[in-house]
Amino acid sequence: MTPSMLAVIPVRDGLVPAGGDETIAECGGRAILIGSQTAAAEVCTGIVEVHLVEAGSFEPGRWARGLLEVLGREIADTTVLVVPGSPDGRDLGPRLAACLDRPLLAGAISITAERVVVVRAGGAEVHTHLVHEPVVATLQPGVRGLEQHLEPTIAAERATGSHRLDAGDAGEARDRVRRDARVLEVLEPDLATIDLSEAPRIIGGGAGLDGPERFETLVEISEHLGAALGATRVITDRGWIDHAKQIGTTGVTVDPDLYISFGVSGAVQHTAGLGSPDYIISVNTDPHCPMMQLSDLAIVSDANAVVDHLHRLLNLGEHDG
Amino acid sequence: MIIVCWRWVAPGDDARWGGVSSADSSALELALRLRESQPHHEPVHVITLGPPGAEQALRTALAAGADAATRIDAPVALQSSVTAAAIAGAIADLGDGLIDGSAGPTRLNWVICGDYSEDRGSGSTPAFIAADLDIAQALGLVAVDIGSVDGSDASTAAMTLFATRRLDGGRRERLEISAPAVISIEGSLMRLRRSSPMAELAAQQTTIAVIAGPNGPVDTPQELRAYRPRPRVLAAPAGDTTLDRVRSITGADQQNHHASETVELEPAAAAARVLEALRERGYLD
Amino acid sequence: MADTTTGTTPLSATVATASAATFDVIVVGAGPAGSCAATVLARAGHRVALLERGAFPGAKNMYGGVIYPRILDRLHPQWWEQVPIQRWITRRSTMVMTETRALTIDFRSEAWGEPPYNGATAYRPDFDHWLADQAVAAGAHLLNATTAVGLLRDADQRIVGVRTDRPDGDLWASTVIACDGVNSFIAKEAGLHEELDPANYTLGVKETLALPRSVIEERFGVRDRHGVDIEILGGTSGVNGGGFLYTNLDTLAVGAVLKLPALAAQQTRPEEIIGRLKAHPAIAPLVEGGEIVEYSAHVIPEAGRSMMPTLTTDRLLVTGDAAAMCLAAGIWLEGVNFAMASGMAAGETVAEALASGDTSARGLGGYERRLRDSFVLADHDKLRRAPGLVLSDRVQHQYPEMITGVVERMFRVDNPEPKPGLRRILREERRAAGVRIRDLARDAWIGFRSFG
């Protein structure tokens, strides 16, 4: 089997997910689009070969099994199946790997048919895996970019083939074991997060900050600067600020002009959701961390003390920290 | 029965992790609350695959209210599909007819996981467990309606959970999940309760079932290095709408070229430097 | 149902009836004192709860770095084969310094590098953890992350247990041992401590500096696991106190013990004092290139015997730093040994009292007797006036000037001038340092009585 790659893109109501185009580009333009209204899906990168699989609403177990039925041949012949690391892709990837009995390399930042590079340890380490046997991999959205901005192409216009999966058979539904959860509705972004996703200025706080009080101080600073406040997942997991304020690929994707980070290491899941700010200032004790490398102004200092000083310099209330 | 999966990581030099993640602790708290929301006592069983050091964590789980604990003796660095297969096997071995429901009241309802582990963070183990048990999955939940569990009559009614899952771009979806299912939840969902001292002492005496697990394959890379951002491929300029779209999807941007500067400053000077930079660039008067 | 914390509970709770005690004894604090007390009691077959507010014993405990574990002979024979130490102290130096001069008395004994050893440097998280493990092995019930927040009393105001900060956190016992360290909350709750006087406390500050093991061994002239303990008089930037420098395996501990009122009066930050100590010509070459990996500070009861609280009351004993049994005045830094010894004495006393069924103050009377018969109170009684002396302005400022001045003159070759007589040097240097004969004589007498 010659090494080859194929993208598997979960589509909802004709919408290609975050990282979908990058995944197709990483696979040299070969893709399967599976989901609802695949015929309407638009792709903004070159297409060489595309199969459409109309499968109804998102049910990763059924989709994975169905894919093998309708495109088993193409799939079996492919060394590396790549799924975007969007929420649906992260769910579908392992189900596909399980059906095919292949290992999964999750959260890759670069994929070829010979080697898959994944990030581990909360984004601190990079592991390179050589591909010795067929695998499934998920590609982190936002890390690759696209070489060409193409006008959106309706994938259906280039389709190599189209297929249809039953939306689950009646026999299965009667079983106690229903093999997928049912989607009731899709909620548009929270009002609480909309200000973040559209904010032109954002301040982000990370685990370098030592307590929830720092975020109270940061709220005042960001209000003064006309900025929205967000945080890394470490912080939202601690409950120091609402999870709706999590910036990153599994939180809110943002695209501000100005981003100021305090004690953020710049894990790929965070920075990939950061858009492309014109200007980035970061305060961190580690000059070598990725966030500092991405910054226009990287300040090596204790972020906690800097936050307190900023608060004082901006004359924001009495704060004896 | 509710299964909770805990991944325990030996504390090492990197103080950022070690022990059990907030997502996993949150998973146990959800299990306990689900149990408490029902009239009958549904056993909560915690499973971990890992070295003997993980047993102390299991005792914390027992002290907090878990009914039983199992450790699968195996290295924690196994591939997630292998880890999941061992866990699914251990669950299946807990009782005949547990999964298809023929065991009656003690059938399996939920397998609750964290949505990602601290050290590896693939988030894929729960999906593999679901695949191995051939049951539903609902991963990355940010809200679960505990009040809405429909399980008043455990032997007949299908248990149903309503939950919210994150999608991309800040969107979320509402899900109806029928038992049995694997769900994974974010650490922000809830915090594990503290146990009482007497419960902790009792937990120290409880025996933890240990079963043998696989030795490999281990998830070892051929090469390991520190993370540096991948240079993004840059796109040539194009029409407005496409650009906007591509930007929002990939964040790639051709205009992002600044001379960057790294300075080491005392906090007071650092704060002043931040303000100076903001003024220079017109963000502040 | 959810996060069940006890919330705001009264600090000291009164309960109507004494319920059946869950434990015989509750030991509050798993420092050296608490773990030794718990070990003795558990071995005697009693049900013991050992409460520790840290995530594990020793998690937050800091100190200078030298332990004298000989007292463990009785509790853990061959302790040296297990105890997690850094280095065995085989060189002990006492340094008297002024800004530009230093006189060192250096003693070295290879015997201290073999069993039964003398002193050792150790990290407290390691040492305290190990010591607590011994208590657990003996059968004590260790509860980490559990803070005692009050004493439980029955209708007759008798102590019947301890309230902790955990849900359903009341623990019942017929006796409580306070091993909760300096500023003991439990001793205060029991009404044993009088109003605290800051003059009785010193502040201990310490930096840990990382250096390769081979560099440390070369600079300090030791090898294997041997190490050096340097105590310093006069190196504290004019603030009354003392400095220290200890060798660990691949770190150094450098720090100072500073008299609180003097520190406040001088308005110098303790980090600066360590900074200047490190820059002193006698110290700088030893610590050069060490990367600071930790900075910590902690208050120490310094005044010794004169600030000890009442040690025993009905159903309660106070031990270790909770009872101010620490020598931390200038040239000594000993506390762990006193803590372990008093913990053991408390454990033995309570075991005896439980056997006889009387844990009232009278039943616990053996505690003070045991302490008096051991070095704990013997040393403290003898050294009763030593802290005052060592921390006095004369010893801190004038004597170092005088002594180093004398030595400098003795060893200086002033050719073509002939060497002056010692008597003349002494007189001149004493005058130059502003020392009066009368004070010198009195201090010498106190010193002789204390140390002689």
Ligand SMILES: Cc1cc2nc3c(=O)[nH]c(=O)nc-3n(C[C@H](O)[C@H](O)[C@H](O)COP(=O)(O)OP(=O)(O)OC[C@H]3O[C@@H](n4cnc5c(N)ncnc54)[C@H](O)[C@@H]3O)c2cc1C
């Ligand atoms: C499937 C998955 C999805 C994820 N999605 C997201 C996501 O959407 N968003 C997200 O943010 N994360 C996400 N993560 C987590 C991500 O991998 C990282 O763990 C996280 O972003 C790290 O957050 P942090 O930078 O706050 O913490 P850390 O990585 O711990 O970094 C803390 C930083 O603070 C610095 N620091 C320490 N002390 C100080 C001080 N005193 N002053 C200044 N600086 C200091 C340190 O040098 C370090 O750089 C996801 C992970 C997985 C596995």
Ligand SMILES: Cc1cc2nc3c(=O)[nH]c(=O)nc-3n(C[C@H](O)[C@H](O)[C@H](O)COP(=O)(O)OP(=O)(O)OC[C@H]3O[C@@H](n4cnc5c(N)ncnc54)[C@H](O)[C@@H]3O)c2cc1C
């Ligand atoms: C800078 C410095 C240098 C020192 N150098 C030396 C030295 O070189 N050699 C030496 O022998 N001694 C030294 N000492 C003194 C020594 O540290 C103490 O004397 C010794 O630790 C006393 O032991 P302890 O068990 O009484 O108290 P601690 O060691 O203070 O232990 C008390 C324990 O109780 C716990 N606790 C407190 N309150 C509660 C509560 N409410 N509920 C539950 N748990 C609680 C604490 O977390 C702690 O673990 C030094 C002290 C300092 C500050």
Ligand SMILES: Nc1ncnc2c1ncn2[C@@H]1O[C@H](COP(=O)(O)O)[C@@H](O)[C@H]1O
């Ligand atoms: N070794 C393990 N033992 C038990 N549960 C695990 C283990 N590894 C992963 N899990 C579960 O799977 C979740 C996601 O882990 P991961 O796939 O490693 O990101 C964790 O939060 C756990 O709930």
